[in-house]
Amino acid sequence: MQKINKEEKIELASIKLKEKVVEGIQKKKGHDIVILDMAQIENAVCRYFIVCHGDSNIQVTAIAESIEEHVKTSLHETILHREGYKNAQWILLDYGDVVVHVFQKPYREFYNLEALWADAERNDIVEKLNI
Secondary structure (H helix, E strand, O other): OOOOOHHHHHHHHHHHHHHHHHHHHHHOOOEEEEEEEOOOOOOOOOOEEEEEEEOOHHHHHHHHHHHHHHHHHHHOOOOOEEEOOOOOOEEEEEOOOEEEEEEEHHHHHHHOHHHHOOOOEEEEOOOOOOO
């Protein structure tokens, strides 16, 4: 049996966290989920940026709350910092290695984080269809 080192443990934890965040977004039907892998970006503040949007401030709040609840119950991870719940135009959830941005669509288009971090490896998550 092969031992994994500290860096590998941290990477595996980040991958699990990233997956649980996406599941939390999908529970509340968040749109256009994009994962930006920041590992190759010099001086990046985190490993992953996850970006999505909702159709209203109510949905944006519901998505953010779903993420927090799902991560806490499945991984027992607590959030380091959150902001934006007051107006719910752009909610930021900071888990250290994973930073989540939940926008209303017009604000997502205006700030265009995906273009700002275009050097990052991009992974678009296909939305599940209810058939």
